[in-house]
Amino acid sequence: MIAEPMDSMIAGAIAGVFASSGGPGFGAALDQLTRLGAGFDMSCIFGFSPHMPPAVIHDGYSETTDRKALKSYLRGAYLLDPFYAASVSPVREGGMAREGLWRMRDLAPDAYFEGAFAWSQEVHPCISDQAGTLVEEIGFLIPLGSDVTATYSLMRNRGGSAFDEGETARLTALQPVITASLRQHWALMQHPAPAAVPAGPQSEKVFAAAFQSLTPAQQAVTKLILRGHSNLSIAGHIGITEGTVKLHRYNIYRRLGITGQAELFQRFIDFLGR
Structure with missing residues (x-):
């Protein structure tokens, strides 16, 4: 056939x-x-x-x-x-x-x-x-x-x-x-x-370098914000309350001298372009 x-x-x-x-x-x-x-x-x-x-x-x-x-x-x-x-x-x-x-x-x-x-x-x-x-x-x-x-x-x-x-x-x-x-x-x-493969999660290294002034906890929240998670979703991923996430977000923006997520994203891409 x-x-x-x-x-x-x-x-x-x-x-x-x-x-x-x-x-x-x-x-x-x-x-x-x-x-x-x-x-x-x-x-x-x-x-x-x-x-x-x-x-x-x-x-x-x-x-x-x-x-x-x-x-x-x-x-x-x-x-x-x-x-x-x-x-x-x-x-x-x-x-x-x-x-x-x-x-x-x-x-x-x-x-x-x-x-x-x-x-x-x-x-x-x-x-x-x-x-x-x-x-x-x-x-x-x-x-x-x-x-x-x-x-x-x-x-x-x-x-x-x-x-x-x-x-x-x-x-x-x-x-x-x-x-x-x-x-x-x-x-x-x-x-x-x-032997040439670096140890440890690559994402932690990049975010730590991009946001050196933030604490490890704040860096973890920053990563999830940039990935597109809501406050409620971040709370579920990390195992904290939504109110704690909001406090982290406030402190992140204050420490970086920015006002919102758009500026946070811009900080990240500016770092990548250096």
Whole structure:
């Protein structure tokens, strides 16, 4: 029996992905396969670890994307990305990341889309293209081992439409191939030797450097504010009362000589740009 045209296209795309594993063409080949499930304007793959900066596995941003924004993202703005937080935060016994396909809005904190990071053209690479604000971002979380989780993000610009149920189902069906190929590609890539990986959570170091004048408790609250958590959400994460969070927030702003969250975010991106 002759294979259906789509089956042949998928088979060919899969062959292309595995043939390019370990090489510079892997990301483009993977995008070609993934587009058979759903179309998208931009893509990227980062390897996230709590102990080191992101590894750029694939840069599939358009040519119009501001490279300065990507640099700021890699210097530390990635710490505010819900996909990063989901990659490094254990959610069940054994410390496994949330493997699977996720919409940004399902991972984001309760006040994320009210915060500056979600709309910033200075530090959010996929916001800084000429098409403007994203319609939606959807991504695969794929544990790679050794405390590293890959995030394969697919993005649509304004003027497009959100990923529908049929597209999500087709992308989910491709997940086993995407997972296997990414793990093979990662194994073939060169990585820092274990001794070269800095000890301790990377996020604590970045926030401690950015907000040296704050106490450790205030730095912890600052991190959650910048990530897009409300006072109530921060209280639940840290295990304190909402009133205590409000007091921390007041003292943070007073100590930094600022008046609100927008200025706090600006302080952070100014630090990243130094």
